[in-house]
Amino acid sequence: MEQLHEECGVFGIYSPKSCDIAKTVYYGLFALQHRGQEGAGIVVNTDGVFSSRKDLGLVNEVFSPAALAALPQGSMAVGHVRYGTTGGNSRANCQPIEVNHIKGHLALAHNGNLTNAFELRQALELKGAIFHTTSDTETIAYLITRARLTAPSIEEAVVQAMPELVGAYSLILMSSQKLIALRDPLGFRPLCYGLRPDGSYVVASESCALDAVGANFVRDIGPGEVVVIDENGLRTVKPPVSPAPKSLCVFEYIYFARPDSVIDGNSVHLARQKTGEFLAKTYPVEADLVIGAPDSGLDAALGYSHASGIPYGIGFVKNKYVGRSFIAPNQADRTNTVKIKLNPISSVVAGKRIVLVDDSIVRGTTSRQTIALLRQAGAREVHMRVAAPPFRHACFYGVDVDSPENLVANHHTPAEIAALIGADSVGYVQPEQLCHLAAQMPGICTACFTGDYPTSVPSHTEKDRFEQKLSKK
Amino acid sequence: MEQLHEECGVFGIYSPKSCDIAKTVYYGLFALQHRGQEGAGIVVNTDGVFSSRKDLGLVNEVFSPAALAALPQGSMAVGHVRYGTTGGNSRANCQPIEVNHIKGHLALAHNGNLTNAFELRQALELKGAIFHTTSDTETIAYLITRARLTAPSIEEAVVQAMPELVGAYSLILMSSQKLIALRDPLGFRPLCYGLRPDGSYVVASESCALDAVGANFVRDIGPGEVVVIDENGLRTVKPPVSPAPKSLCVFEYIYFARPDSVIDGNSVHLARQKTGEFLAKTYPVEADLVIGAPDSGLDAALGYSHASGIPYGIGFVKNKYVGRSFIAPNQADRTNTVKIKLNPISSVVAGKRIVLVDDSIVRGTTSRQTIALLRQAGAREVHMRVAAPPFRHACFYGVDVDSPENLVANHHTPAEIAALIGADSVGYVQPEQLCHLAAQMPGICTACFTGDYPTSVPSHTEKDRFEQKLSKK
């Protein structure tokens, strides 16, 4: 498991009139698929009646033509893509979650992670609450519906519940008549909205999902802001606590988000290209060709090429048919796992001194295999340039990082890593360069590189702490 | 839709040691499949950790070999088969339901229906409760877990919660360490337990499920009784309120239960045979042959034959490959829908005066088609004898009867019904005969025939009252 995983993507839409709204959510989720590949769900609101489909699988798999056609027309809907652990109960954890309470229905789609979820949950249970899932989202649903017992409106209940929540949350809620979107006060996870020519409001984790459904980007939801959309249009019920996030996850720029998205004012592609430029300045090398590891190293590779003057080349062909059902070679085969997915173009790399730009080194296994392929194809030198700083710490805000003991950067110097992965040299982006990825950078969270967490961290950190706790009784 | 539907079957097992317990539940549910064909579920308890699989479909479909193998070993498990409405949310309503609360996990499998569910739920919601499903079972789970906040044990919490519940409930609960079974004070739905040679306790809706898993029948759970099974074996924590049920659903004997089951002391097959004997005495007729409509009319037909002296014959062949995926003929085909499933044996019925015994007449459509088949096959006369009284009223205790306006007996005399279905005569079992189906009959509920309900009836009767309520907000 040589990858980082984003936990979620969220999408919501409010249309002035009933339409085939699930299909629009489908395209939106499809554009957010890179944010979560384990499960997908859509809840449609038809005059206050909720219909839903949620299951494990890719958007394409969960929403077959028949499944999509089975969802009714409606004027509001909310959708979710999710990364999570596999297991017997994971289907129950699919989002958006739906709850019934005294004042009506509620559907919630959540991207992020609370750091005080354990304490909040325990307090609720002591008052008699029961939980069907192990996700933070059900805890948030409880807090909001409890606030709703006395609050005059659902949006007011949301505002009242927010101070209890600590951590990262970009959230879309749908009630019988309203769509509500909010973002935590530090702005860890992105959230933005747009408007379609037909008057529909669209809220999504990334602007690429607005593009996919023909919505024009209006602006990001601010840190700590709550907006509500209903028959009167969109209005802010709680203003942002600051003009820009204080702790936007920098990995959104350098790894997770799609290059065509614009987050908190900055193009993801340009930010990534910038990492390449930094690498060219900090770790120059004499070479013949700069190539990127497909697909996530290509933007930075182009930046390295521009800044260094070394020509940019296409060094690999990626097999575009690799998917979830692909049968990976087993160890006994001694087949290079990477090779099936990625084949070097010998005519390009043979005899050359190569700068290989990739997005990250987690354990080092993939890098070692990739470099081996280049050498077999005749590369004379391979200089690895990594478009991120070394990974060292756990994330408590919604990213599933490998456990610290598996992170190669926790045990080795760059020189040792170069030896381990077979590179002639290795260079990383410097943590202090990250706040210069664009002219107008928001405040960023770099805890996974530095260990400086912008909030208190969880007293119980296991993802499955509830199972753990209960299983010991 | 010419049938009556039982809502559920439940099954629980407590084994002295960990084993491939899901497979035992599978066989048990398989034997209870006739009680519910819409969904199935199993929750396994492995040292306090719960694993589950629940989905829409037959036991065979939900528990494919791979799905069954994916469930872990364990020492306790609970299972459920369910009939319910189809729809977007119905997967969420699959049982056993599982909840997490302050004192641990709980899984519940429920057969029956509360008549005060609406009021209970509203009261809970006013205290801030949220609901994920629209089923009574979640309400019961709430009441028990709230009682558990102060009760010294889960079984004591169950005993404390019971007085709040009105209606029909045969229930199996599994906590981290105990299996609990209980039956409502009127004993509407059956529940019994047995013991396997390996020391496992088995609780099930019907004794046929004990047979299927090699358990020896011990006794029925009494009305209002609560038993708990744990490492010390089985003990009664709340004794029965009466030696036998006051309101056992009589349709268990004459329609729902499997003929090989023994319920509250009486053989289902013999009770059904008895209905045939009553019919022979009350509605004698000169005829050449008695035949049963497969499969559910066969027991009563044999009774009619014995009591009347008219020979018993095999008049139909039922196509045993008809299943859920069978494509029914459409109206345009003008094909006799019944014919594909049931073909008369001409050599048996041609030229004969036939007594046809069936279990019930709901709308009359099926009876009309069946009798038409017999006449086409050459039957000279067809006398319909129905092994139940005429159906006239809704059931609030867990049976899905067609709506009263569709029940042919609400609009027509037996003579009119005979004309409608093309029979030479029609005879029904008399309601007053029902308490003589066996020598030692328990008290029975005959509300669907007489309209005399043994409890208060619901103020809100729609199955989907929660959706209705909310959709209007």
Added chain:
Amino acid sequence: MEQLHEECGVFGIYSPKSCDIAKTVYYGLFALQHRGQEGAGIVVNTDGVFSSRKDLGLVNEVFSPAALAALPQGSMAVGHVRYGTTGGNSRANCQPIEVNHIKGHLALAHNGNLTNAFELRQALELKGAIFHTTSDTETIAYLITRARLTAPSIEEAVVQAMPELVGAYSLILMSSQKLIALRDPLGFRPLCYGLRPDGSYVVASESCALDAVGANFVRDIGPGEVVVIDENGLRTVKPPVSPAPKSLCVFEYIYFARPDSVIDGNSVHLARQKTGEFLAKTYPVEADLVIGAPDSGLDAALGYSHASGIPYGIGFVKNKYVGRSFIAPNQADRTNTVKIKLNPISSVVAGKRIVLVDDSIVRGTTSRQTIALLRQAGAREVHMRVAAPPFRHACFYGVDVDSPENLVANHHTPAEIAALIGADSVGYVQPEQLCHLAAQMPGICTACFTGDYPTSVPSHTEKDRFEQKLSKK
């Protein structure tokens, strides 16, 4: 594997006008499902263009609503259900087979088995023929299309090819414009036709398939007869060689065919009932109750009861949800395999002396388990009566019998078998009684009981002789 297997069922229809013909074939095949559960296929003829679907699985599985809807309208169609060996190539062996030749298309559906297939095939290969399948049917297709090179019509080509074929074949062929049905001169396998009110001709292995599609039975196809159906209706192009078959497989009456079918003038149900009467006379016993092993022993049990005066009872409940996807108990479970499918009704059998009538004993395992169930349920005595003679020899005419060394009757006397299966006594039908199953019996083949084969037997007998042969090169 404790069962006998019929190899195939065939169905053909010629309609005067184009219609949703595949659906009619679907119902017909569905009624013939008992003749073959491994594969199913339909070929539709739409103005000379053939469309088909063939696959492994039950009729219901191969023809999902979508699959059936994908077949076009047409005026002719032919269908097939098949039993065969499982394996990599078995899909290729699904029927009807379709071939293109110089004069057009041909689709063939075949029930039976040639005894000279090996020789015919070798001769064709020596002339350059290539084969895609390992089935006899392709050989027949070759012989007919070769004859067609010179014959003036397809029906004449069929007539010319017939003398080359030795063995059992009931065959339906469809060309661009005609439907042809034929039966081998000894009449091993049944074949009959009927007429629907809309003027369609229907040909099928058994009359129950005519009933299923609303066709009125007209008559059996005679031994050696060839009929052709086209725009001019049905005509015989080669008359029967004798008024009735000389070698109809007697197992059609006593085991394979559906009880509601009428074959060569006799009711299958009555023939089966007759076996019970013979058993009552030949092997009388003092007993309290006669019960049949569901479903195939019921007809004979009724006959035994009538002839002996011992009351008929319902002794078992069969779980009607047992299907192909049912997970059978494994040895380690020590669960009685039969018990999951078949549960005795204790209230019926306890304390009784039982006559148990079943259709056959192959290896004896199932009988032993069934009798054990009865004894556990309290039966005092169990007398086994078998509605067929002892099985001793292989069949070369389309029945898959267990290999002779596994047949218990080849190694043990009836008394020994009684001891082996735990019965108090065992009685079989006498081979000489078989020609008296009805007043007007056709000539019958009883080779599997007597070893007297009505034709030469194959020089190479393995089902997979072609694979064997080639694999050794």
Added chain:
Amino acid sequence: MEQLHEECGVFGIYSPKSCDIAKTVYYGLFALQHRGQEGAGIVVNTDGVFSSRKDLGLVNEVFSPAALAALPQGSMAVGHVRYGTTGGNSRANCQPIEVNHIKGHLALAHNGNLTNAFELRQALELKGAIFHTTSDTETIAYLITRARLTAPSIEEAVVQAMPELVGAYSLILMSSQKLIALRDPLGFRPLCYGLRPDGSYVVASESCALDAVGANFVRDIGPGEVVVIDENGLRTVKPPVSPAPKSLCVFEYIYFARPDSVIDGNSVHLARQKTGEFLAKTYPVEADLVIGAPDSGLDAALGYSHASGIPYGIGFVKNKYVGRSFIAPNQADRTNTVKIKLNPISSVVAGKRIVLVDDSIVRGTTSRQTIALLRQAGAREVHMRVAAPPFRHACFYGVDVDSPENLVANHHTPAEIAALIGADSVGYVQPEQLCHLAAQMPGICTACFTGDYPTSVPSHTEKDRFEQKLSKK
């Protein structure tokens, strides 16, 4: 349908010892998936016994882990990926085809198309041959097996049959003991072989499939060459008719083949890069940025950038989750179909003069949508450069081109096309430049651009001529 389709890819392997050979073929076919996405098949040879699986679908879909595991170990195997028409019979047309003949088994995998197939087939049918499929491959199988009746070996039979075949064929045959590979005398389709460190010989349509299975490229099979591989290794039984092909399909270089393949001595990537260089010289333009349409325009775009000095940029993000099950927007949605799959990066293209390089223009619809996206994203100018000459004629050698009336280049000048697709200018590669894509170019076929066919063309051209012919009888 805005695309060109290659008909097939072939793969064969001969291993000195039995192994899990199907898995190797799986990886090989996976690397050839771009040559055919409609069907896939593998035949494994285990000591002369053939086992196979063939079905419609992608390699991943046909060969699920279970399906792959069901194939046995073996020492030889042949595989195929196929593009073809969808329809009732198309499963029967899946390859490799397998036939049994007097001398044994034969499996054939074919890439190409015969131009005299109709005449060959008619001649065979007149001698009594029957055909199960409508593909050329079955005709080839017949000719070879007929030659085999007298030829001393299978390879000699192949050599004898070749003169009868006119058109394009790269073919792999597997007999019980040998693997044979051959290529038509004009060398239309590529075919090469390599050697693995374990001594296995691998034959494949493209060298990228050798890379995928760890085989070292040895050489191309020459035009008209026949090689046989058996226990004695590989030997040529018929030498090439010329050192290089006379008529290699030039579209292999500029469209079909994978950029990492090397065909007849030339790198596909470099040939494609060369087309970009030609475009830069023939159609220079003042611009700010060169971008390629992903993925097939990227190589040429890089060439254009290098030759013109205009910077290369990444202008689009392609949604990598688009697959066969993706639900395309319908017309009513008015959603830009292309947009869901391809989103421009506004920060890159806004305000720029763009050179957009794509591989071809077929109907023009896709180009129009793509250019519209760029303009919406703020591009100031869009100059379309097409890395191929205009498409004007049908291909009879294995490529499924749209019908001539749909080809926009048949009705419009480049200037008109520019207007139609909304480009500021359009430039195509010149047909005469095609023979200079590399220093050592083989003879090429450019018939689809020029109409100069290197062989006689079919008298009957419809793909489905056999159905047509027969349906009219």
